[in-house]
Amino acid sequence: MRNRRALATAAGFISAIASAAPVTLDTALPVGEGQYITRFQFRDAELTESDSGMRMRRSPGIAALGYGIRGDLAVFVALPYGRQRADMGEMHRSARGFGDARIWLRWTTIQRDAAGATFRFAPFVGVEWPTGDDQQRDDDGLLPPSLQPGGGGPGAFGGVIATWQRLTWQVDLQAAHQRNRSGDHFGKGTVTRFDASIQRRLWPVRLEGGLPGFLLGGLEFNYIREGRTRVGGDALTSSGGNRLWLSPTLQWVSRRWVAEAAYTFPLNENPNPGAPELDRVWVVGARFTF
Amino acid sequence: MRIRKLRTLWFLALLVSSGAALADDTRYLIRVDGLACPLCAFSIERQFKNTEGVIPDSIQVDLAEGRVQVDVRAGVTLSDEMLDELFRDAGFTYRGKVTEPVAPDEDA
Numbered sequence: 001m002r003n004r005r006a007l008a009t010a011a012g013f014i015s016a017i018a019s020a021a022p023v024t025l026d027t028a029l030p031v032g033e034g035q036y037i038t039r040f041q042f043r044d045a046e047l048t049e050s051d052s053g054m055r056m057r058r059s060p061g062i063a064a065l066g067y068g069i070r071g072d073l074a075v076f077v078a079l080p081y082g083r084q085r086a087d088m089g090e091m092h093r094s095a096r097g098f099g100d101a102r103i104w105l106r107w108t109t110i111q112r113d114a115a116g117a118t119f120r121f122a123p124f125v126g127v128e129w130p131t132g133d134d135q136q137r138d139d140d141g142l143l144p145p146s147l148q149p150g151g152g153g154p155g156a157f158g159g160v161i162a163t164w165q166r167l168t169w170q171v172d173l174q175a176a177h178q179r180n181r182s183g184d185h186f187g188k189g190t191v192t193r194f195d196a197s198i199q200r201r202l203w204p205v206r207l208e209g210g211l212p213g214f215l216l217g218g219l220e221f222n223y224i225r226e227g228r229t230r231v232g233g234d235a236l237t238s239s240g241g242n243r244l245w246l247s248p249t250l251q252w253v254s255r256r257w258v259a260e261a262a263y264t265f266p267l268n269e270n271p272n273p274g275a276p277e278l279d280r281v282w283v284v285g286a287r288f289t290f
Numbered sequence: 291m292r293i294r295k296l297r298t299l300w301f302l303a304l305l306v307s308s309g310a311a312l313a314d315d316t317r318y319l320i321r322v323d324g325l326a327c328p329l330c331a332f333s334i335e336r337q338f339k340n341t342e343g344v345i346p347d348s349i350q351v352d353l354a355e356g357r358v359q360v361d362v363r364a365g366v367t368l369s370d371e372m373l374d375e376l377f378r379d380a381g382f383t384y385r386g387k388v389t390e391p392v393a394p395d396e397d398a
């Protein structure tokens with residue numbers, strides 16, 4: 001079975017959780033000192049490898065927690081748990097389990113506040129630790145890297161986020177890069193991505209006072225470049241590539257919680273020969289602060 | 291002489307206790323910048339609830355006006371320095387305040 005690790009990993013690259021964050025990328029909005037914010041997100045992705053007709057499905061649930069160390073510095077951790085399966089004709093293979101944990105720091109270095117508006121710029125840096133199993137087996141033997149819950153080896157990532165927020169709209173831009181080391185069996189390729197989100201308040205149409213909840217509609221763009229997965233030191237030719245995805249989103253934001261939903265589909269897929277292509281991803285989630 | 295002293299002391303005690311009973315709580319109307327979403331307001335409320343002397347149920351955030359209203363007990367003062375640090379810890383920017391007395395039964 002050909003590898004499909006990198007694509008699915010990129011689909012769940014960073015779990016943004018602070019404030020009125022977009023769904024598929026992070027935001028530079030603050031987590032107050034001593035404040036906690038948690039996010040639970042469920043994703044269901046379908047992929048197809050056109051040459052063989054193999055269909056894959058990845059369904060991770062992601063739990064993330066953020067803590068405000070200071071008004072300009074926050075730490076986040078995220079851990080996925082999910083199931084992945086592949087079907088081709090009479091062949092069916094699947095695995096489930098915890099994936100790799102991520103921990104990162106985000107520091108706001110530029111903050112420009114005005115009445116009902118803000119601009120923030122925040123670099124972030126973190127590590128991904130191979131807590132997930134990368135040696136699961138089924139009746140047919142060792143599962144391929146694409147179906148393993150774990151990513152093989154550790155990784156380090158970093159990037160920057162810029163956020164413009166006003167009472168009626170919000171724009172987030174993110175650039176990020178992750179380099180991965182191989183574990184005992186395999187290792188993911190490098191990932192570079194550029195993401196953009198624009199959200200607009202749909203309701204209330206006019207803000208009259210007090211603290212109402214907001215209904216936000218948005219569009220998110222993800223451009224992802226993935227390097228090839230390495231198995232035993234050799235790069236798998238059927239992995240990696242470039243992708244451009246689009247996600248319409250809806251969020252309900254209240255004082256203490258957020259409900260979110262998104263549907264991701266490809267605008268342009270240019271995978272390396274034999275690598276799978278994304279069909280679609282459903283995302284639903286919720287955030288709570290305390 | 292002693293009776294006169296006692297009368298004076300009694301009168302002074304009455305005067306002081308009357309003044310204390312009539313002292314009002316204080317309402318702060320605070321301008322804050324950077325506040326543009328409901329979830330952001332919670333971090334401000336949290337900082338105020340952890341501040342001694344603040345009446346917890348009095349905290350109100352107005353997004354459209356960029357204003358926070360909070361009442362504090364008589365004898366408690368929120369200085370500019372305190373408010374600057376409080377809003378910075380919450381992740382926002384303090385811009386200024388106006389105070390007014392609160393009638394005793396408003397915070398009951």
